[in-house]
C-alpha cells in the first residue's frame with residue numbers, strides 16, 4: 001500500500017469529574033488525513049485545509065507530523081511520507097482537535113508500514129502531538145481517539161489506560177459556541193492544590209461514573225456528573241456556561257459539563273431523542289446572548305480511527 005486516507009474522531013475529555021483521566025470518542029466531527037509513502041526519507045506536509053491558515057507546515061511543530069516522526073525514530077525506520085491534513089473541526093474548541101490529527105497521522109503511517117505496532121502502542125507517540133499543541137502530554141483525548149470508546153487513564157507513570165463499556169442508549173450532545181479557548185490558558189488558571197473535602201467528593205463521583213457506565217445505571221451516571229475541582233474555575237472562560245448547563249438539565253439531560261478545556265459544553269442523555277432536544281435547548285440558551293453554537297449529537301464511538309480511502 002502506497003497511500004491511505006484515515007478519519008480520527010473528536011473526543012470529549014474530563015467528562016465532568018475525571019480531569020485528565022476520562023475521555024470518550026464521538027462519531028462526528030473528526031479529522032481526515034491522507035498519508036503517502038515517498039521514495040526518500042523526508043516527512044512533508046503538502047496541504048492543510050479547514051483551519052483558516054492557523055496551523056504550521058513545519059513538521060517539527062505540527063501535531064499531525066510530530067507523532068509520525070517520533071514513531072519512525074522509535075522503530076528505526078527511515079521511510080518518508082507526505083501528509084495532507086483536512087481539519088473538520090475547529091481548533092481550540094474542546095473537542096480534541098489536535099488529538100484527532102495526531103492519532104490520524106500516526107495510525108495512517110502504522111497502517112502503511114504493515115501495522116508493526118498495535119493501536120495501544122501508538123499512544124505515547126500521539127501524546128507527543130498533544131505536547132506540541134498545548135504544552136502538556138495528557139492522554140484523555142488521544143487515548144479515546146486512538147482506541148475508541150470511553151477510556152480511563154489509570155496512570156501516567158507508567159502509562160496505563162483501559163476501556164470501560166458504555167450503555168447503548170447513552171448519547172452525547174456537544175455544543176460548540178463560536179468562541180475560542182486556548183487549552184494552555186485553561187490549564188494555567190487551575191489551582192495546584194485541592195482540598196481534602198473536594199478530593200473525597202470527586203473520588204466518589206469518579207468511582208460512581210465507572211460503575212454507572214458498566215452497569216448501565218443512568219441514575220448513577222447522572223449523580224456522578226459533578227465536578228468539584230475544575231468546572232467551578234473554568235466556567236468563567238465560557239459566557240453563559242451556567243445558563244446553558246441549566247437549559248440542558250431542564251431539557252432532560254443526565255448531566256452537563258465542559259468538554260475538555262472548553263469552550264464546547266457536553267451533556268449526556270438517555271436516548272437519541274432526548275439528546276436532540278437537549279441540543280436545541282443548549283443552542284437556544286447561547287443564542288439568547290447572541291452566541292452561535294454548532295451542535296453535534298452522537299452515540300459513543302467504539303471504533304476510533306478508521307481507514308476511509
Ligand code: HSE
Pocket residue numbers: 013014019020021138140141183186187260261
Ligand atoms: N484534560 C485536558 C484539560 C483536556 O482539560 O486541560 C484538554 O485537552
